[in-house]
Amino acid sequence: MDLKKLTLMPHGLEVLLPEGASLTELERGTSQRVIPFGCQSGACGACMIEVLDGxxxxxxxxxxxxxxxxxxxxxxxxxxxxxxxxxxxxxxxxVAEEQ
Structure with missing residues (x-):
């Protein structure tokens, strides 16, 4: 299994996830709730992120x-x-700041 690194700012938290994994896997990969996943289907916008790199x-x-x-x-x-x-x-x- 090929693991890829996701870095979550501003915490600098680094998580390794399998290549092709959904970012919702973060909820299993760390005890910290860094991204507020809501509906997990792209309908609520709670998990909007700003991609700083990659x-x-x-x-x-x-x-x-x-x-x-x-x-x-x-x-x-x-x-x-x-x-x-x-x-x-x-x-x-x-996590993207609200407008």
Whole structure:
């Protein structure tokens, strides 16, 4: 199994997840609740993250995620819904601040 590193800022917490794992696996990989996963289906926006490094490492966005981010006004930067991401390589993220 090939493990990939996800770094969660501002805590500097590093978690290793299997390649292709959903970021919701963080809830099993650490006792700290760093990303507030709500619905886990991309419908609530609670888990919006800002990707600081490795945007291409989180898999492709599907049209529903793109539409939801547009509805939230978050198409102008490196934003993703963590519950929709698959960790393909190392990445660094932080929970996005509310607008």
């Amino acid at each position: 945007l291409d490492s989180l898999g492709e966005m599907d049209p529903d995620e793109v539409d939801f981010l547009e509805d939230l006004g978050r198409t102008d930067g490196p934003y993703r819904l963590a519950c929709q991401c698959r960790l393909m390589d190392a990445a660094t993220v932080r």
